[in-house]
Amino acid sequence: MDRKVAVDSAECRAVCKYISCCNHIEIRTYRGLNIFYKFSEASRSTCKIEIPLKIPAPPELTQKPATLGDHLRRRRFELGLYQKNVAAQIGVTTSTIWNWEHGWTIDPRYIPRVIAFLGYNPIPCPDDLLERLAWHKQVNGLTLEELGAEMGRDPEHVGEWLSGRHRPCLSNRKMIEGFLQSQDS
Helix, strand or coil: CCCCCCCCCHHHHHHHCCCCCCEEEEEEEECCEEEEEEEECCCCCEEEEEEECCCCCCHHHHCCCCCHHHHHHHHHHHHCCCHHHHHHHHCCCHHHHHHHHCCCCCCHHHHHHHHHHHCCCCCCCCCCHHHHHHHHHHHCCCCHHHHHHHHCCCHHHHHHHHHCCCCCCHHHHHHHHHHHHHHHC
16 A cells, blocks of 8 residues: 655655665645655756636625525635534535525524624625514514514514504604614614
């Protein structure tokens, strides 16, 4: 069985002392370059030849992300992380990260963690009052019960407003507007 000996090791120098013509070629990849090192017993010098590799950037880095999973994949590539590293940071499994990056819906309770990992919120804030309330619920990963508790309202009323079954009266609209303004500041 052959074993690889480090070219510049003491063991290699000891073996090379008894060989009249010793040429070792070692190939390494470093930062996108193929680097060839040639060691010669006669000259006892190292020659270094660098050949740049032209690898196109992956489409994840050149195209505009469309979904939250696309944003997640792009950020992961930018940071040079594996899916298992991102999964550990967010608190999910590696297969969950893969699913999100390939179009599966992100569980609302993990959206705040994904936004924290990204460092920005890619979900645009709408202009309509009830859509802004739904957006606030989504980006903070709140359930209807938690949102109702924050607002001091019955979760069933909040659910009916968000589903479109009922429209809030003028006093409730003012209360929702005040709530959203207090959350923004």
